[in-house]
Amino acid sequence: MEINGYTRTCGLMGNPVEHTMSPLIHNTLAKKLCHNLVYIPFHVEQGKEADAVKGAFALNFLGLNVTVPYKSKVMDSLTEIDELAEKIGAVNTLVRTPNGFKGYNTDMxxxxxxxxxxxxxxxxxxxxxxxxxxxxxxxxxxxxxxxxxxxxxxxxxxxxxxxxxxxxxxxxxxxxxxxxxxxxxxxxxxxxxxxxxxxxxxxxxxxxxxxxxxxxxxxxxxxxxxxxxxxxxxxxxxxxxxxxxxxxxGLKMLLYQGIIAYELWNKLSVSEEMALEVYCMLQE
Ligand code: ATR
CATH class of the missing domain: 3.40.50.720 (NAD(P)-binding Rossmann-like Domain)
Structure with a gap:
C-alpha cells in the first residue's frame, strides 16, 4: 500500500535493532490485511528512551514495540500499564490511548x-x-x-x-x-x-x-x-x-508476541491461518 497522509506508524525501539524480524511480521500482516500501516525499527541511544516514547506519541504513532534494554526502563514514561505487565515488571508493547501510551507484555x-x-x-x-x-x-x-x-x-x-x-x-x-x-x-x-x-x-x-x-x-x-x-x-x-x-x-513465540501486539494496535484478531502464513515467511 502506498504511504500517504492516512498511513499509521508503528515501530520498534531498542538497542541494537539491526537483526530484528519484527518488521517482517508487522509489514507482512499489514500487506495481507490491506491496512495502511508501516512498522519501522528505531535505534535509540541509552538515556533517550523517555524522549523516544514522548516523541512517538507526539508524532501520532499507533504503537511501539520495546526491546532490550528498555523493557523495564520505559515503564516510567507510560500513562497506564496492563496488570500482567505490571506483575512481570516489563513491557514490550505500547498502545496509543488519548493521553499517552499504555504498556503491555505480549512476550508471555x-x-x-x-x-x-x-x-x-x-x-x-x-x-x-x-x-x-x-x-x-x-x-x-x-x-x-x-x-x-x-x-x-x-x-x-x-x-x-x-x-x-x-x-x-x-x-x-x-x-x-x-x-x-x-x-x-x-x-x-x-x-x-x-x-x-x-x-x-x-x-x-x-x-x-x-x-x-x-x-x-x-x-x-x-x-x-x-x-x-x-x-x-x-x-x-x-x-x-x-x-x-x-x-x-522460540520462533513461534516471536511470531505470536508480534501478532498479539498487532491485534492490540488494530483492535482485531488475526486468524490462526494468517498467523501460520506469516510464520512460513519467518522461516524462509
Ligand atoms: P534475559 O533477559 O534474556 O532473560 P538475562 O536477564 O541476562 O537475559 O538472563 C540470562 C540468564 O541466562 C540467567 O539466568 C543467567 O544465569 P545467572 O543468573 O546465573 O547469570 C543465564 N546464563 C547466562 N550465561 C550462563 C552460563 N554460561 N551458564 C549458565 N547460565 C547462564
Whole structure:
C-alpha cells in the first residue's frame, strides 16, 4: 500500500535493532490485511528512551514495540500499564490511548499461544525452567498463572533463582515455584517434565553449547521448549530429541508476541491461518 497522509506508524525501539524480524511480521500482516500501516525499527541511544516514547506519541504513532534494554526502563514514561505487565515488571508493547501510551507484555502471552499451537499443555504439568533472567521470570509467571503443578526453577546463581521464585510465588498467590541451583539437576524427581530453556546459553554464535550438557538430564524431558530461535536447532533441542523428547525453538513465540501486539494496535484478531502464513515467511 502506498504511504500517504492516512498511513499509521508503528515501530520498534531498542538497542541494537539491526537483526530484528519484527518488521517482517508487522509489514507482512499489514500487506495481507490491506491496512495502511508501516512498522519501522528505531535505534535509540541509552538515556533517550523517555524522549523516544514522548516523541512517538507526539508524532501520532499507533504503537511501539520495546526491546532490550528498555523493557523495564520505559515503564516510567507510560500513562497506564496492563496488570500482567505490571506483575512481570516489563513491557514490550505500547498502545496509543488519548493521553499517552499504555504498556503491555505480549512476550508471555505469545509463548502461551505458541505452546497452544504446538499442542503443549502447561496446566497440571511439572515444569523444569532453566534460567532466572527477565525471560525466565516471565515464563515463571506464565506457568503460575496457567496452573502448572510444580515449577523447578534452576539457575547458575541460586540466589537469583530464589529471588524470582519468591516474587512469583507472592505475586501469583501460588506456591508452585521451587528454586534450585543449576548443578543440582540430578536431584530432580525421577519423572518426565515439560522443560523451558530460558537462559542465553546456546544463542548464536554459541550454538554448540547447552546450559546442561549431561545427556542423562535430557531423559527427564518429554517436551523441551527453547526460547532461543537462532540457531533454529539449539543444542538443548538436539539433546532433548536424542532422548526421544519433542523439541521446539522460540520462533513461534516471536511470531505470536508480534501478532498479539498487532491485534492490540488494530483492535482485531488475526486468524490462526494468517498467523501460520506469516510464520512460513519467518522461516524462509
Ligand atoms: P534475559 O533477559 O534474556 O532473560 P538475562 O536477564 O541476562 O537475559 O538472563 C540470562 C540468564 O541466562 C540467567 O539466568 C543467567 O544465569 P545467572 O543468573 O546465573 O547469570 C543465564 N546464563 C547466562 N550465561 C550462563 C552460563 N554460561 N551458564 C549458565 N547460565 C547462564
Amino acid at each position: 502471552l505469545g509463548l502461551y499461544r505458541a505452546m497452544c499451537s504446538e499442542g503443549i499443555q502447561i496446566e497440571g504439568e511439572d515444569v523444569i525452567l532453566l534460567g532466572a533472567g527477565g525471560a525466565a521470570r516471565a515464563v515463571a509467571f506464565l506457568c503460575a498463572s496457567k496452573n502448572a503443578a510444580r515449577v523447578y526453577l534452576l539457575n547458575r546463581s541460586k540466589d537469583k533463582a530464589e529471588a524470582v521464585a519468591k516474587e512469583v510465588n507472592e505475586k501469583s498467590g501460588r506456591d508452585c515455584i521451587y528454586p534450585m541451583a543449576l548443578d543440582d539437576y540430578r536431584s530432580l524427581p525421577d519423572k518426565k517434565f515439560l522443560a523451558v530453556q530460558a537462559t542465553s546459553v546456546g544463542l548464536y554464535p554459541d550454538a554448540d553449547r547447552a546450559v546442561i550438557e549431561d545427556e542423562e538430564f535430557y531423559r527427564k524431558i518429554h517436551t523441551g521448549y527453547d526460547l532461543i530461535y537462532r540457531p533454529c536447532e539449539t543444542k538443548f533441542m538436539a539433546l532433548t530429541k536424542k532422548q526421544r523428547g519433542s523439541a521446539f525453538h
